[in-house]
Amino acid sequence: MTAAMIDTAPSPFDLTGAQYAFDSTSLSWSETCPRLYQYMMIEGWQRLHGNVHLEFGGLYASALEHFHKHLALGDSRDVALDKVIEEVLIATWDYNNDRPKEWDHPSKTRSNLLRTIVWYCDQFDQDPLKTVILSDGKPAVEYSFRFELSDNILYSGHLDRLVEYNGDMFITDNKTTTMTVAPYYFEKFSPNTQMSGYAYAGNVVFHLPVKGVIIDAAQIAVHFSRFERGFTFRTPSQLEEWRVDTLKHIDTIRRHTHEGYYPQNRSSCDKFGGCAFRDVCARSPEVRPQFLRADFEQGRNWNPMISR
Amino acid sequence: MTDLDLILARDPRQHTKDDRDQIIRMYRERRHQYNSGPQKAPAKPKKAPKAKPDEVLSLHEALKGSLDL
Numbered sequence: 001m002t003a004a005m006i007d008t009a010p011s012p013f014d015l016t017g018a019q020y021a022f023d024s025t026s027l028s029w030s031e032t033c034p035r036l037y038q039y040m041m042i043e044g045w046q047r048l049h050g051n052v053h054l055e056f057g058g059l060y061a062s063a064l065e066h067f068h069k070h071l072a073l074g075d076s077r078d079v080a081l082d083k084v085i086e087e088v089l090i091a092t093w094d095y096n097n098d099r100p101k102e103w104d105h106p107s108k109t110r111s112n113l114l115r116t117i118v119w120y121c122d123q124f125d126q127d128p129l130k131t132v133i134l135s136d137g138k139p140a141v142e143y144s145f146r147f148e149l150s151d152n153i154l155y156s157g158h159l160d161r162l163v164e165y166n167g168d169m170f171i172t173d174n175k176t177t178t179m180t181v182a183p184y185y186f187e188k189f190s191p192n193t194q195m196s197g198y199a200y201a202g203n204v205v206f207h208l209p210v211k212g213v214i215i216d217a218a219q220i221a222v223h224f225s226r227f228e229r230g231f232t233f234r235t236p237s238q239l240e241e242w243r244v245d246t247l248k249h250i251d252t253i254r255r256h257t258h259e260g261y262y263p264q265n266r267s268s269c270d271k272f273g274g275c276a277f278r279d280v281c282a283r284s285p286e287v288r289p290q291f292l293r294a295d296f297e298q299g300r301n302w303n304p305m306i307s308r
Numbered sequence: 309m310t311d312l313d314l315i316l317a318r319d320p321r322q323h324t325k326d327d328r329d330q331i332i333r334m335y336r337e338r339r340h341q342y343n344s345g346p347q348k349a350p351a352k353p354k355k356a357p358k359a360k361p362d363e364v365l366s367l368h369e370a371l372k373g374s375l376d377l
Contacts, residue, residue: 085328089320100316111316118335224342 009306014152018254021146021154023304024194027246030253031193032271034262037253039277042262044301045292047276052103053176056113060218061174063088063117065142065160072131072139081121088114107178107222116176116218116225123227129163129172129214134206144307145205150247156304157197162206163214170214170231171202181217186230189215196242199234310334 012021019026019041030037039045063084070080092101092110100110132140140162149155161172173195177185189195195213202210212233219226234242256262269278280291309317312334315327 081332082325082328085332086320086323089316089323089328089331093320098319111312114316114331115335115338118332119339122336122339 009303012304016254016258018257019250020152020254021156021304022149022246022250023155023157024197026302026304027197027249028193031249033265033268033275034253034256035264035281036268036275036277037256038262039280039292039296041302042257044298045277045296046299048295048297049104052105052108056103056105056108056220057174057176059088059091059113060116060176061160064120064174064216067117067121068131068161069139069141072133072141077121077125081118084117085114088117107220108176112220112222112225116220119225120216120218120227124216129165129170132162132164132169132206132208140206142308143205145201146305146307147201147204149243149250153247153250154304155197155201155246156307157201158308159198159202159205162202162208162210165214169202169206169208169210170212171198171210172214172216173198175215175217176220177217178220181219181226181228183230185217185228186215186232189213189230189232190234191242192232193242193246195232196234196239197246200239200242203239 010021012019012026014020026037026041029040066087067080067084070083071077075083092113093099094101103109134140141160143159143162144156145159146154146156159171160174163170163172179185195215198213199210202208212231215230215232217228217230219228264281269275269281275281277292279295280288283291312331315323315331318327
């Protein structure tokens with residue numbers, strides 16, 4: 001993604017000020033809590049020191065997408081791995097201070113990112129998942145999409161890879177976690193907005209019967225990385241239900257915007273290890289702006305219209 | 309500082325292919341040591357569970373007429 005792509009991307013908001021172009025990130029914020037959506041999507045608040053999990057996970061997923069792309073374009077595994085290791089080394093160098101980037105996290109470190117990429121490529125050396133080659137001859141890897149979910153409502157996103165496994169089509173997604181990956185880890189992906197969106201988009205953009213998402217989860221520990229592969233299926237009627245529910249939900253969040261008020265969803269405050277804004281929301285409304293400015297900054301707003 | 313730390317501490321624009329080969333080799337050695345140790349070896353990829361027959365409908369069959377995409 002270049003600065004030019006960011007600067008020229010259309011706004012995700014329509015002339016009424018309400019969002020019309022959604023992706024799984026903005027949709028998940030709005031589903032989790034309208035107030036979280038207000039802070040993150042509408043006002044663009046971000047943690048002062050960034051989010052190590054997002055940055056680490058993004059670099060990891062991007063490296064593996066590129067690895068699979070190089071393979072599909074004919075590189076050997078060794079050449080493909082060398083290319084992505086070089087890319088990650090460069091992407092994780094702090095050029096202002098002339099030193100490796102530091103994330104202030106015990107296991108999500110630069111060295112452990114490189115280790116996890118090397119170990120993943122070796123772990124899945126004999127991978128039964130085969131990247132699908134599209135009719136135009138290009139591998140179905142790193143695929144940014146955008147389509148109409150209904151009149152005047154767009155859904156956009158980015159698919160890691162379309163693969164064929166045992167004669168069926170799946171989208172793949174890579175996740176990182178510091179927790180042990182047990183079977184229950186994968187249960188959270190059904191129902192799940194992001195995974196349903198991937199499966200739905202896979203069917204629409206590739207015109208192929210995508211059966212679900214294959215999730216390769218990497219546990220990042222201080223001294224090792226461990227991998228587990230999980231499957232989450234979606235039937236056509238489940239996907240249509242997701243589309244209908246998503247549109248109903250979008251109606252609601254657009255109404256909040258038109259009314260200028262985003263209610264708190266207090267049942268979500270302690271989910272996923274605690275909302276980033278819990279300390280702010282716990283304060284009396286008149287002092288919240290000071291607490292917001294103490295821990296967050298307003299950066300560039302999230303824009304689902306930016307292609308990667 | 310290990311040899312690996314020393315290579316990683318250098319500006320990557322000055323790395324050679326040999327440097328990156330060394331990096332990859334050293335991580336592979338660590339994986340081998342980890343897998344040979346007392347820890348549980350990483351699990352092999354699992355086979356996908358079979359979808360039920362009624363799940364094998366085509367989405368486009370099911371959505372026919374409901375979307376204009």
